Amino acid sequence: MDRILVTGGTGYIGSHTVVELINNGFKVVIVDNLSNSNIEVLDGITQITGTKPDFEKFDLCDRQKVIQLFEKYNDIKAIIHFAALKAVGESVEMPLSYYHNNLESLINLLIAMEKFGHPGLVFSSSCTVYGQPDELPVTEKAPIKKAMSPYGNTKQICEEIIGDAIQANNKLKAISLRYFNPIGAHKSALIGELPIGVPLNLVPFVTQAVAGIREKLRVFGNDYNTPDGTAVRDYINIVDLAKAHVVAVKRMLNGLNKNNLEVFNLGTGRGVSVLEIIDTFEKATGKKVNYEIVDRRQGDVEMVYADTSFANKELGWKAEISLEETLASAWEWEKYIRNKMNKSK
Ligand code: NAD
Numbered sequence: 438m439d440r441i442l443v444t445g446g447t448g449y450i451g452s453h454t455v456v457e458l459i460n461n462g463f464k465v466v467i468v469d470n471l472s473n474s475n476i477e478v479l480d481g482i483t484q485i486t487g488t489k490p491d492f493e494k495f496d497l498c499d500r501q502k503v504i505q506l507f508e509k510y511n512d513i514k515a516i517i518h519f520a521a522l523k524a525v526g527e528s529v530e531m532p533l534s535y536y537h538n539n540l541e542s543l544i545n546l547l548i549a550m551e552k553f554g555h556p557g558l559v560f561s562s563s564c565t566v567y568g569q570p571d572e573l574p575v576t577e578k579a580p581i582k583k584a585m586s587p588y589g590n591t592k593q594i595c596e597e598i599i600g601d602a603i604q605a606n607n608k609l610k611a612i613s614l615r616y617f618n619p620i621g622a623h624k625s626a627l628i629g630e631l632p633i634g635v636p637l638n639l640v641p642f643v644t645q646a647v648a649g650i651r652e653k654l655r656v657f658g659n660d661y662n663t664p665d666g667t668a669v670r671d672y673i674n675i676v677d678l679a680k681a682h683v684v685a686v687k688r689m690l691n692g693l694n695k696n697n698l699e700v701f702n703l704g705t706g707r708g709v710s711v712l713e714i715i716d717t718f719e720k721a722t723g724k725k726v727n728y729e730i731v732d733r734r735q736g737d738v739e740m741v742y743a744d745t746s747f748a749n750k751e752l753g754w755k756a757e758i759s760l761e762e763t764l765a766s767a768w769e770w771e772k773y774i775r776n777k778m779n780k781s782k
């Protein structure tokens with residue numbers, strides 16, 4: 438059984454990916470400092486898979502601890518690096534924390550990869566690197582636009598750091614996955630997205646508004662140049678996204694990479710507006726979403742969705758789960774986690 442190191446593995450995307458890795462016969466060690474996740478996520482993973490992954494709690498910015506991790510687990514065959522700070526607005530307030538956390542953790546991993554025999558790296562990148570693309574759907578070849586936030590800039594710089602490291606050392610291999618908008622939860626409702634405080638992202642806000650925790654959803658702008666005036670994104674089911682990581686890891690382990698650095702868009706290829714999300718959520722759950730239209734949110738792009746043909750062809754992977762099922766899963770998770778929280782009060 439090959440061992441995969443999953444950094445940020447108790448986080449939203451990490452936890453769903455750990456489930457898929459275990460289901461595909463991989464052994465997993467998670468490193469997470471729990472700065473944006475909860476240790477109880479491990480119970481959810483264990484309940485779903487029947488296997489408890491190894492877990493190490495520390496900050497990846499601590500280089501000594503990263504080195505010690507590779508000494509302890511000398512069977513690591515590949516790394517999936519999810520761990521990062523990810524709140525766009527917060528990154529504007531605390532840019533240095535974002536640069537420190539997101540860059541230093543990656544550099545430490547790359548140093549350890551060189552020191553301990555070059556396993557491959559799968560890196561969590563983002564469609565944010567494209568900004569507002571000139572052409573849609575956006576392909577991996579589209580120019581990288583000046584980042585609109587320090588967070589976005591960390592993703593651009595991290596991709597450059599990986600590229601430079603590979604340029605200097607042809608034994609290193611990496612796959613950078615540019616996620617569009619991951620939403621929803623595992624169908625068991627035992628793991629999902631748990632934002633701390635007021636959700637910044639659309640779908641967690643919708644589910645909390647419907648659960649009565651938030652008064653009403655504010656739709657940021659209906660004067661965009663889009664079919665219904667609200668902004669358009671490419672919402673991808675979290676389990677579909679997680680599965681793409683398993684494919685990427687297998688591709689590297691089987692030596693199928695065509696280049697030492699590969700970049701793939703992970704989306705559905707379909708643009709969906711905010712009002713369509715509300716409408717589909719209502720149809721999928723039978724629940725009414727209270728909302729009001731307010732001004733645009735500063736820094737939002739009008740419309741972005743992926744050209745997924747490269748990922749579909751090269752990875753043999755495709756997003757499959759419908760938007761309706763995805764939004765229903767987000768609602769099931771919201772009910773489960775609220776119930777659990779209320780019981781523990
Ligand atoms: P998340 O916050 O749920 O998970 C990240 C995890 O990393 C958390 O559990 C956190 O505690 C941990 N972490 C952060 N810094 C760490 C450090 N220095 N040492 C150890 N652990 C640390 O976020 P997510 O939504 O699962 O995102 C995972 C990755 O995907 C991130 O790199 C994010 O930038 C990227 N991404 C996310 C989205 C999205 O919409 N969720 C979109 C594009 C890209």
Ligand code: WQD
Pocket residue numbers: 523525562563564565617618637638639640642654655656657658668669670711734737
């Ligand atoms: C989606 C749409 C909002 C909340 C962010 C990051 C990006 C990436 C994914 C990491 C937009 C609208 C939202 C609300 C609303 N993350 N909205 N009311 O902005 O596409 O991307 O997450 O890499 O970097 O910027 O996602 O979910 O915040 O917004 O109307 O309360 O919903 O304006 O059009 P976004 P989102």
